[in-house]
Amino acid sequence: MTSHDLDPRTPIVVGVGQSAERLDEPGYRRRSPVELAADAAAEAIADTGADPAAVAAAIDTVAGTRQFENSMPMARAPLGRSDNFPRSVAARAGVAPRRAVLEVAGGQSPQHLVNEFAAAIAAGSCDAVLLFGSEAISTIERYAKAEEKPDFTEHVDGDLEDRGYGLRGLVSMHQAAHGLTDAASQYALFDNARRARLKQTRQEYAASIGALFEPFTKVAAANPHAAAPVERSAAELVTPSAANRPIADPYTRYVVAREKVNQGAAVLLTSVGAARRLGIPAERWVFLPGHADLRERDLMDRADLSAGPASVLAARHALEVAGIGMDEVATIDLYSCFPAPVFTVADAFGLAADDPRGLTVTGGLPFFGGAGNNYSMHAIASTVQLARRSPGSYGFVGANGGTMSKYSAGVYTTTPSAWRPDDSAALQREIDSWPAPVEARQADGWATIETYTVRHARDGKRTGIVIGRLESDGRRFVSRTDDRDATMVELLGADEPIGKRVYVRSFGFGNRVAVSPEAMDALFPASPAVLGERYEHILVRRDGHLLEVTINRPEARNSLHPMANDELDHAFTAYFADPDLWVAILTGAGDKAFSAGNDLIYSASGKPMWVPKNGFAGLTSRHGMTKPVIAAVNGFAMGGGCEIALACHLVVADETAKFALSEVRVGLIAGAGGVVRLPRMLPPKLANEMILTGRRLTAAEGLAHGLVNRVTPAGEALAGARQLAAEILDGSPTSVRISLQVMEETRGIPDVVDAVTHHSPALDELMISEDAIEGLTAFAEKRRPRWRNR
Structure with a gap:
């Protein structure tokens, strides 16, 4: 096939550009991320060899990768940032696009954008697309706390297709609670699993990491855009030192992605028809004959943590679409944030660390620099330039995102190639069908x-x-x-x-x-299941067989932080274990609030957060609540406070009480049982309204709908709860306990007759209990029974 035979809609790369600056070196200008990306974009436009103004005018779509400071919901930009990064860059490059896209986070994003917009060009939905990204982390870190600092804040009008962070399945509160918050720790799990599979010693594996990355340092040393252009030996890379401290076994600092960079890169795509109209010489055209995008199973769902089969499938499929094998590829760039992603693809294709073609065209993320989500834009730019220098050759780029979670692959060549759709969707269905290990979130x-x-x-x-x-x-x-x-x-x-x-x-x-x-x-010595003499955040009071527990944080509207939750958990564990305590009341100190729920100020402080295994207040996730707990609601029961009340068997509220699941108003959900219990207690439409809007329910409304048992005058909720407790204490504690047990056992039986005929061993216990005998005897003797709870 010649270029004259091509469909005019065939997508091609017509321009690439890169920019970089290093602190304290000649030419350093404190460029912002927008400026670095704009420099690269201008270079990509000029790289077409056509009139830059005409090329810029023809660009109808721009798409940018995210910076680290915009890749997580909690990320911050110490020097400010643009509120429309793609259009900020476009404006500086003289481009006025009709569409602007901000891609999801992840190292796969540059190659994914090439794949996506090449397909869009082939489908006719766009004609010229400028892709770019950048990081200015070195500059930002240097000046973040300086008295005189640059301001990178920009406001740009115009629509923006912000695709969000793309973190679903990649970020887990459960994993974060166990220290898996940094990429190095997560990737180290893969490398250690691979080492064990290969039956290598620690020393042997470290040597293999050094041998893998030593050639990368040579490439970086020759790259003018590299952040760390220094050649290092294999031994130096893996030997701990003051400059090369251990990060996460088996990694030292030199073999993990270097995030302190100031780098930008851009790639310009057009259709063949547009390239001809703009006068872009055919020798500038680079085709994408092969491409694929796949996603691995989430971390805990992967059958084998020593490999990355989805990454391999993506690489293999891209080559299949191109109609070539890895042995026909002249240049290779494997994403190298850590050794594991490189080893994964190299293992699958039999690529040795000393492969004469090399496994990187830039120097890799530890040495060229890990320019955030945009590293592979540099790899693509370098691959395109190398392909032009060796017409007819093929270059492979593998881009990895998440924790070997997303993989986008591309094959590049100057050989005229018709656009060929990939079949990643079918492969993704296969991946999604792979069996996953069962996870124990609570492991014992x-x-x-x-x-x-x-x-x-x-x-x-x-x-x-x-x-x-x-x-x-x-x-x-x-x-x-x-x-x-x-x-x-x-x-x-x-x-x-x-x-x-x-x-x-x-x-x-x-x-x-x-x-x-x-x-x-x-x-973790076992804590005795007995009430403490004193607590810091709660008050406890015994009155015969009655336990009263008061949340004692009135200054915080009795909201709960982890320490208060732990104390409540301990008190209720002691209550359920004590045979002499038969009824419990939970209330809040003061007259303003029963509980305002989770202490959001504490949560926002960055301090460690946890909830007891038995749930919020030690109640919302507790099994075996076979002794009654009464909520005495004085004032507000908001969010988690409402969920505590829902978990109690009975609710007495004073006339000032308000119940609400207000979590949606602060970006959360009622995850401590509110979204489960409320629809089972109230009419569905009312429960839906409360959950979805945060609507407050008064005590009178709660009584009318069965959420509240009794309403008292203002300030009398505790007195009302005590009266209700006294009525319960008139009955047999054994009967009360077994009634609650049978109610719990039959709660999940949908058929009423099946539930009625369900046999509970507790009934046998009841028939031989002292209380049953005492109750019948006292009735016959016409006296008050003397209950013993046995």
Whole structure:
């Protein structure tokens, strides 16, 4: 096929550009991310070899990758940023596009954008597309706390197709609670699993990492855009030193992505027809004969943590679409934020570390620089330039995002190539059908280590993170070591921890792993299930068989932080364990609020957050609540406070009480049981309205709809609860307890007759109980029974 035979809609790359600057070097100008991207975009337009003004005028679509400071909801921009990055860059490059796109986060995004917009050009929905991205992390970090700092804030009018962060399945509160918040720790799990699969020692594997990346340093040293253009030997790369400190086993600083960069890159796509109209010489045209985009299963759903089969499938499919094999490729760039993604694809295609073609065209993320989500835009730009220098050759780019989660691949060549659609959708369906291990979010018992890492802080603190399998049922779990447990950390530093037997136990703050049950008990001694003499955040009062618990944080409207939750959990555990306590009342101090729910000020402080295993206030997730708990609601029961009331068996509210699930108003949901319990207690439409709008329900409305048992005058909720408790205490505590137990056992039986005929062992206990005999005897003797709760 010649260029004259091509469909005019065939997509091609016609221009590429890169920009960079390093601190304290000649020419350093403190460029903002917008300016770095605009510099690269201008270079890409000029790279077409046609009239720059005409090319710029022809661009109808621009798309930008996200900066790190805009890649997570909680990310911040210390020097400010543009509120419309694509249009800010476009304006500087003299482009007035009709469509502007801000892509999701992830290192796959540059190649994915090329694949997506090449297909769009082929379909006729656009004609010329400018892609770009940048990072100015070095500059931002240097000047973030300076007295005189640049202001990178920009406001640009015009529509923006903001695709969001794209983090679904990549960010997990459960994993974060176990230390899996940084990329190095997550990727280290893959490399350690691979090492164990290959049966290599730590020293052998470190040597293989050094051998893999030594050639990368040579490429970076020759690249004028590289952030760290220094050649290093294999041994130097993996030998710990003051400059090369351990990050997360098996990684040292030199072999992980270098985020401190000031870099921008851009790629310009057009149709063949547009290139001809603009006078772009055919020798500038580079085709995309092969391409693919796939997503791996979420971390805990992967059958094998030592490999990345979805990445391999994407790479293989891109080559298949191009009609070539990896042996026919002249240049290769494998995404190299950490060793694992490189090893994954290299293993599949038999690529050696010393392959004469090399495995990077830039120098890789640790040495050229990990320009955030935009690294592969540089790889594409370099691949295009190399393809032009060797007409007819093929270049391969593999772009990785998340934790080997998303993989986009592209094949580039100057050989005229018709557009060929890929079949990634069918492959994705296959991936999604792969069986996944069952996860134990609360893991307890003996287990074996499946993979692990030890994270090293700058202050020398070490934290072990373990993914393992429970011996009892094979379920997979994630856990971490306790900060006081040097023994477990030492085990993870042994010759081969994988496969070793360990002990795991779940807590409200997550799963913890130790070498044995005895070691676990020493770290977390069992707390006696008896009421404490004094608590810091709650008050407790015994009155015969009645327990009164008061949330004592009136200055915070009795909202709950982790410590208050723990105290409530302890008090209610003691209540349910004490045979002499038969009824409990929960209320709030003061007259303003029963509880305003979760302490949002504490939550926003960045301090550690957790909830007991038994749930909010030690009640919302508690099983076996076979003794009554009465909520005495004085004032507001908002958010989690309402959820606590819903978890109680009975509710007495004063006439000032207001009930609301207000979480949607602060960007949360009523996840402590509110979205489950409320629709089971109220008419569905009313429950829906409360959940979706945060509507407040008065005490009178709560009484009318069955949410509240009794309403008292203002300030009398506790007195009303005491009266209700006294009425319960008139009955047999054994009967009350077994009634609640049978109610709970039959709650999930939909057929009424099946529920009625359900046999509970508790009924047998009742018939031989002292209370049953006492009740009948007292009735016959016409006296008040003397209950014993047995």
